Amino acid sequence: MPPATSAEIEPPPVADGDVQLLREARRAEREKLRTSRFDVVTSFFMALIWFIGTFVVLMFIIWLLSGDPRPMVLKPQIEEASGRGENAEGFERDFEPPGEEEVEELLEPTLEDTIEAVTDSVSSVAATLTSNDTQATATNVGTGMGDSRPPGPPGEGPYVVPRGERWQLNFTAKDIKSYAKQLDFFGIELAVMGGGTQGVDYAFNLAGKPKSRRLVDTSTEKRLYFMWTRPSPLQRFDQQLLMQAGVSLDGGRTQLRFIPPELEDLLYTIEMTHAFSKGRETVQEIAKTVFECKPGGDGFTFEVIDQRYRSPKP
Incomplete structure (x- = not known):
């Protein structure tokens, strides 16, 4: 019997029911391969987590390599204010x-x-x-x-508001102990003068056991000092610290706070940095700067909370 040719080979007939089952099976396979909403959301969150993680790692590396931020340091400036001394006030x-x-x-x-x-x-x-x-x-x-010239010591410098009049130092303390720590951190000394007593009496080491000393020749004292201009609870703290140091307040003696030259230079740097950020270029434009002592770093720091300006005189 001769072999059958290709034209004579025919696939076996498939029933209609089998075709329908085959189509259903293929449709089920396609449904399994289709991306679901769950897969889309999961992929989005995975990509977001990877992005945030990579960003945090890069920022950590930058911080690690850059070291501690260093504030801008300005060269200390000796301000020679313009003052008329004992001359009469006038116009020329x-x-x-x-x-x-x-x-x-x-x-x-x-x-x-x-x-x-x-x-x-x-x-x-x-x-x-x-x-x-x-x-x-x-x-x-x-x-x-x-x-x-404005009132003040005789001088021919530019028309600058003296630091003692331009600056205001604010402290915030719940008790006398925390207040004394702030003063000691910056090396500020309390003092009194007048009241029929010659010289100036100082109090220092305020956070520990306050000590006192007296300076008779006041001409050698060149530090910047501040006086109380209005009543404050901190003024009573000053009085208590002075009395603990054995300093007499009898006779209505005037209370003072002396700041060291290092703190004066630091305040000037903070003041001018703030002024530069506000578009001001010279100290002649500053009329008032209010500092506030706040916790920061290894202890405390001063920040500018208010600064007022004026037009410099030619």
């Missing part, structure tokens, strides 16, 4: 012409005046006041415009 800086009585003392006496003065002194005869032919005003009060 002109020379005040003397009055007539002052001209009498300034003029060179003539020979006749000298002989007359000698004669009067010998004969004890009162001499009359001879008027001089001058342009002086016949009054004891001059006609000058005074001194236009």
